[in-house]
Amino acid sequence: xxxxxxxxxxxxxxxxxxxxxxxxxxxxxxxxxxxxLPGPEDDLWRFFWFKTAHLLVxxxxxxxxxxxxxxxxxxxxxxxxxxxxxxxxxxxxxHDEWHQSLVLGRTAAATDVLIDIVGxxxxxxxxxxxxxx
Numbered sequence: 001x002x003x004x005x006x007x008x009x010x011x012x013x014x015x016x017x018x019x020x021x022x023x024x025x026x027x028x029x030x031x032x033x034x035x036x037l038p039g040p041e042d043d044l045w046r047f048f049w050f051k052t053a054h055l056l057v058x059x060x061x062x063x064x065x066x067x068x069x070x071x072x073x074x075x076x077x078x079x080x081x082x083x084x085x086x087x088x089x090x091x092x093x094x095h096d097e098w099h100q101s102l103v104l105g106r107t108a109a110a111t112d113v114l115i116d117i118v119g120x121x122x123x124x125x126x127x128x129x130x131x132x133x
Contacts, residue, residue, distance in 0.1 A: 017071035020064045025092060028057060032096055035105035051115055058116035059123030062089050066124065082124065089120045 031037060040046045066085040069076065076084065093116035101108035 013071065017068040021061065021068050024057075024061050024064060028061070028092075028096055029099065032100040032106070033103055035103060054112060054115045055119035055122065058089070058093065058119035059126075061092070062120030062123045063127055065089055065092075085124070086117075086120070090117060093117060 037050070039049045062085060065088050066081065069081045069084045069088070073081070073084070090113075093113045096116070097108040097110070097113055100106045
């Protein structure tokens, strides 16, 4: 019986750590599956609209990933948890662009991966500064 309780606790920890990441990345995946997303018609505004969306969404995704890493592996040092978060973020950003390249009417761009990474770094830096107050 004790083993079953431990197993359920472990499953609960994994789900509470990673379910928010899974939900948000599923939304990102669904959006990148769309041939054309609604947004401003003007090319310049459209560019800023979607690049800002990349920054914000991947910033949130990064914070959720970092939360999951810390919850799942609570014994990691801060540098290790940040490195793990970065590796997961980069893998998801590359996966998103690769997936987008397979969608008719969409293109993949390495600059979007860089913008995703910058959004993640800004979120971690901003959250770290806010949390340290």
